Amino acid sequence: MTDLSDRQKLGYIASQAADARLNVELETEGMTLNIGPQHPATHGTLRIICRLDGEQVVWAEPSCGYMHRGYEKLTEVRTFPQVTTLVNRIDWLGSFANEVPFILAAEKLMEIEAPPRAQVIRTILFELSRIANVSLFLGDLGVQMGAITPVFIAFRDREYVLNLIESATGGRFHPNFDRIGGLKDDLPAGWIDETRQVMVKLREFCDIIEDLLFGNEIFQSRTRGIGIIPADIAKDYGLSGANLRASGVDYDLRRDQEIAMAWDKADFKVWTHPDGDSFARCWVRLQETRESCKIVEQLLDQIPAGPVMTKVPRIIKVPEGEAWVATENPLGVMGYYVVSKGDLGPFRVKIRTPSFNNISIVPWALKGVYVPDIITILASLYFILGDIDR
Amino acid sequence: MGLVANGRMPASLTKLFNISRSYSLWVYQWGLACCAIEMGAAFGSPRYDVMRLGVIPLPASPRQADFVCVSGTVTDKMAPAVKRLWEQMPEPKYAISMGSCANCGGPYWDSYSVTKGVDQIIPIDVYVPGCPPRPEALLEGIVLLQQRIKNEDMAAKWRGEDYTSLQATNSERNAAKVAASFDADVESAEQQSSSSDPIVVGGGPVE
Numbered sequence: 001m002t003d004l005s006d007r008q009k010l011g012y013i014a015s016q017a018a019d020a021r022l023n024v025e026l027e028t029e030g031m032t033l034n035i036g037p038q039h040p041a042t043h044g045t046l047r048i049i050c051r052l053d054g055e056q057v058v059w060a061e062p063s064c065g066y067m068h069r070g071y072e073k074l075t076e077v078r079t080f081p082q083v084t085t086l087v088n089r090i091d092w093l094g095s096f097a098n099e100v101p102f103i104l105a106a107e108k109l110m111e112i113e114a115p116p117r118a119q120v121i122r123t124i125l126f127e128l129s130r131i132a133n134v135s136l137f138l139g140d141l142g143v144q145m146g147a148i149t150p151v152f153i154a155f156r157d158r159e160y161v162l163n164l165i166e167s168a169t170g171g172r173f174h175p176n177f178d179r180i181g182g183l184k185d186d187l188p189a190g191w192i193d194e195t196r197q198v199m200v201k202l203r204e205f206c207d208i209i210e211d212l213l214f215g216n217e218i219f220q221s222r223t224r225g226i227g228i229i230p231a232d233i234a235k236d237y238g239l240s241g242a243n244l245r246a247s248g249v250d251y252d253l254r255r256d257q258e259i260a261m262a263w264d265k266a267d268f269k270v271w272t273h274p275d276g277d278s279f280a281r282c283w284v285r286l287q288e289t290r291e292s293c294k295i296v297e298q299l300l301d302q303i304p305a306g307p308v309m310t311k312v313p314r315i316i317k318v319p320e321g322e323a324w325v326a327t328e329n330p331l332g333v334m335g336y337y338v339v340s341k342g343d344l345g346p347f348r349v350k351i352r353t354p355s356f357n358n359i360s361i362v363p364w365a366l367k368g369v370y371v372p373d374i375i376t377i378l379a380s381l382y383f384i385l386g387d388i389d390r
Numbered sequence: 391m392g393l394v395a396n397g398r399m400p401a402s403l404t405k406l407f408n409i410s411r412s413y414s415l416w417v418y419q420w421g422l423a424c425c426a427i428e429m430g431a432a433f434g435s436p437r438y439d440v441m442r443l444g445v446i447p448l449p450a451s452p453r454q455a456d457f458v459c460v461s462g463t464v465t466d467k468m469a470p471a472v473k474r475l476w477e478q479m480p481e482p483k484y485a486i487s488m489g490s491c492a493n494c495g496g497p498y499w500d501s502y503s504v505t506k507g508v509d510q511i512i513p514i515d516v517y518v519p520g521c522p523p524r525p526e527a528l529l530e531g532i533v534l535l536q537q538r539i540k541n542e543d544m545a546a547k548w549r550g551e552d553y554t555s556l557q558a559t560n561s562e563r564n565a566a567k568v569a570a571s572f573d574a575d576v577e578s579a580e581q582q583s584s585s586s587d588p589i590v591v592g593g594g595p596v597e
């Protein structure tokens with residue numbers, strides 16, 4: 001530092017005083033900003049009411065319920081096989097992943113287990129739906145920060161995955177393929193080779209997105225250091241999935257839980273990031289997509305021979321009891337608490353969805369941020385409205 | 391638009407207007423639930439590419455839109471907002487209802503919180519059935535809507551009447567000219583004016 005002359009010091013003080021005066025004169029009035037109920041950044045119909053002071057958010061309050069379709073009540077008037085048709089549609093981007101915990105809970109009550117072949121195929125389809133889910137997130141992320149190109153690439157490459165899901169299950173979006181005791185059908189001929197080729201394309205997709213988006217200086221300056229969630233706060237609010245892992249907590253139910261799926265047959269890494277900011281959340285999801293490709297490729301080599309369905313009675317009656325099963329879904333921990341009274345349908349189902357807990361941190365995370373950062377934080381938290389309101 | 395305001399319009403001019411209108415449709419995407427993703431695939435993805443049909447999926451506000459695509463579950467809490475946005479759109483305006491939920495409630499037909507059909511609150515021109523409909527089905531719905539616009543009698547629209555096709559108006563005129571004993575003509579006019587019913591992609595009932 002060069003020495004400052006007295007004159008410069010005086011000039012500095014004068015300019016500070018002028019700034020202070022200006023700040024007093026420019027004091028702004030409070031204003032209420034309403035985002036939604038339909039806004040592209042909310043992936044559906046979430047409404048957020050913000051109280052602003054100038055450009056800064058004083059408090060923010062999410063208002064849920066615009067997509068409440070009454071799943072928990074509807075399951076009480078459906079039979080067990082019919083429930084999968086409904087719960088498909090909770091997290092609509094990763095539909096197959098929603099069926100699995102419910103089916104596992106019903107199987108736990110009936111004390112049966114799917115044959116090994118069905119378990120491996122279930123896991124493959126589970127990971128494919130994770131890829132379909134997260135790849136759309138990676139594309140959408142760009143749009144919300146003003147980069148239009150990634151979304152076209154995401155939609156193009158996502159179609160390959162949807163084609164795979166469609167050729168195996170018959171449904172692009174809502175496969176309804178899982179049955180109590182196994183799967184509806186076996187894989188079609190040629191599916192395994194096709195899947196291998198698509199996985200190569202998806203790795204390329206991840207590389208493109210990493211170049212286009214994560215290497216972009218504008219993207220970095222808009223996400224780094226924005227919306228930091230420390231690990232203890234994340235745990236307090238019950239976050240799960242990539243949002244939790246981006247705060248440095250190493251927790252993944254795929255690895256940490258004994259369950260009748262085939263994740264223990266694959267070798268994969270659970271990525272975490274120490275920063276806990278918006279960039280970390282997006283980055284962890286990108287790495288997870290790569291890991292999913294890895295899991296799928298490994299499991300394709302290990303599909304055992306055998307049936308895809310155990311023996312179950314034609315009319316399924318689940319014995320009396322209660323069961324709780326949770327899995328690591330694309331958005332976080334999703335679980336079903338099923339109470340059965342020995343009838344055709346469940347007596348009560350409690351659904352724990354990841355987005356509902358993830359969104360509960362919004363009032364805390366939005367306090368004191370600037371208006372453009374609202375969108376960044378919402379985008380990086382990544383929720384799906386069906387998953388919040390159920 | 392003195393001619394139009396009086397309810398008169400030369401047929402050739404109507405046709406010209408109709409062709410121009412049907413190939414510059416600005417659509418407001420009212421995506422509510424799962425179907426919104428398929429709508430996004432139809433409108434935003436390079437594989438389906440809706441712009442080749444002359445549809446521009448970009449307006450940020452309903453005040454600039456020609457038609458609205460309601461896709462997904464309309465809940466009772468959301469219904470007032472849907473109605474309000476429909477009222478904000480300038481005439482002439484059209485609506486496509488995409489997916490079983492928007493058509494009739496879909497898988498939630500017995501739910502306590504879902505509006506059983508968006509046609510209870512806004513008039514619908516084209517229904518696209520499916521849960522969710524493939525993007526191709528939505529594109530077909532749009533093509534059918536364009537045909538409907540091309541056949542529309544604009545003067546009738548500006549008089550505030552329901553949808554009237556050009557053929558229906560012409561045959562009505564003819565029927566009035568010819569003596570009433572020509573029952574066949576009158577009947578055919580009635581048949582064609584029944585085309586003011588909404589279109590269902592793939593035929594069949596709305597459910």
Ligand code: SF4
Pocket residue numbers: 089423424425426461462463488489490491492496497520521522523
């Ligand atoms: S029709 Fe089916 S896919 Fe569409 S919003 Fe309703 S449940 Fe979702």
